[in-house]
Amino acid sequence: MRKRYLVMALIVLSSISVFIGVKNITPLDLFQLSDDQAQTLLVSRLPRLVSLIIAGISMSILGMIMQQLTRNKFVSPTTAGTMDSARLGVLVSLMLFTSATPLQKMLVAFVFALAGTFIFMKILDKVKYKDTIFIPLVGLMFGSIVGSITTFFAYKHDLIQNISSWLQGNFSMVVKGRYELLYISIPLVIIAYLYANRFTIAGMGEEFSVNLGLKYKQVVNIGLIIIALVSSVVILTVGVIPFLGLVIPNIVAIYQGDNLKRNLPHTALLGAVFVLGCDILGRLIIYPYEIPIGLTVGVIGSGIFLYLLMRRIAYAS
Template sequence: MKLRYLVSLLIILSFVSLFVGVSNVSPLDIFQLTEDQKEILFISRFPRLMSILIAGMSMSIVGLIMQQLSRNKFVSPTTAGTMDSARLGVLVALLLFPAAGMLEKMAIAFIFALLGTFIFMKILDKIKFKDAIFIPLVGLMFGNIVGSLTTFFAYKYDLIQSIGSWLHGDFSMIIKGRYELLYISIPAVILAYLFANRFTIAGMGEDFATNLGLNYKHVVNIGLIIVALVSAVVLLTVGTLPFLGLIIPNIVSIYQGDHLKNSLQHTAVLGAVFVLVCDIFGRIIIFPYEVSIGLTVGVIGSGIFLYLLLRRRAHGL
């Protein structure tokens, strides 16, 4: 699939997204907008579009990085305990620093996400039977243990409802002033592109990378920091987007190969396109009501994941 076709589709869907919603704003009104229509576009629709693009691109890229470093196509922030650890960090922030702002909560969630990801990678190093399906199952078990701890303490301190808001992705509450934290993901994505070749070499194994003169642990640590930072930012701003970081890199690798630098642009654009499609679908399926992005991404993503799983087994991979 040509990158320019994906970019063209992204531009078309972005334009459509600006004019889909309960409030009546038509493309024909673009040059004669009323004050109410301007507020709808610039306070609600445009911030929502920007958050969709950034979240879709960044979560797809960190999924690709995790798959490269773990050498497993079914590892992602949602199957390695990263998102669950970030939620635990949010709970700790709510308990210990109830007056903390979003930036402080993000910092604590980032620390917990990083620790959780490091623990998963350490577990991965200890596992000898590294089957393609077994590894993400271990990650899911680890994530469920962390999630159980989060639920226990949230229930104990009557914070279930507060934590529940971070369990499901939702763009409906995104307005101007409530999404700008996502811009922190952009430098992380740029850093991922700069280190893409190093991540590709690191994905070949520690011995191979060391023989080529690469500081393996340094590169892996940078990759995990990028994954944890983006996961924490997206979780706090949008919520969980299940399967996104898992399915998009797999789809891109089918037609683009496994070289990370060659796949990054395709992964970013396809991730944004996928989230846009799910968001538009969620807004129109029961119009004028809306289905949360976490549900639409989860349902569509689970179907694609099942197909990828069956395809991998059919090819004996």
């Protein structure tokens, strides 16, 4: 998989993404935009494109960090309870402050996502049977337990249907003024890039890292903070995009092996391409209506996940 092709795919899909929609805008119109068209472009189409790319990149990188830290190919924000914890956080912020600002929501969601991921790591410490298959199983269980706590409060406040709509990753809600929070994840992804090798070492375990002179706790904590921050930002602006952080790094690893530093750019690009592709698909299938990205990625992602699992088993045995 050449980087060049990925970049090309990204450009092609980006342009397609800008020109799809109920309001007709063709590439030729770019030279003589009507006010109406310019408005659509600036308020809706471009923000959507930007947020798609940022979310795709950051969720894939996130998955990669988590897989390095846990040394397990099948751990990701979806399979470690991070997303569910962030969701609980959003709910709590809604209950505490009736009219929470996005920033307040994000902070509360961040605290919960951090706590959730941290608890998951603690559980991992306690699990004796570190089977590749078993760990994500535990993570998904943990996620649904957190989910049941969310339901408990949501039910009392009649918010079940609201919760459902957050659960669903959806870019159609992204308009100017509602997605800017996503920019927070850009510096975080850069930090992740700089720390990449340290995450790999930390994944080998505390003793191993201390032996190599690495501040283990610090590195792990930075990793967890990045994971929690990005997850909560994404969940607030876009919603849950299941399995994205899981399938992208795995696909890249199949083609390129496991060199983290070299894989990072590919992972980022492929993540963006994948999300763009799924989004376009979702917008076209029942045009002029939309299938939210949570569903398209959910279907395609779980298919790929299953394939990866089967493949893994074939290799392992």
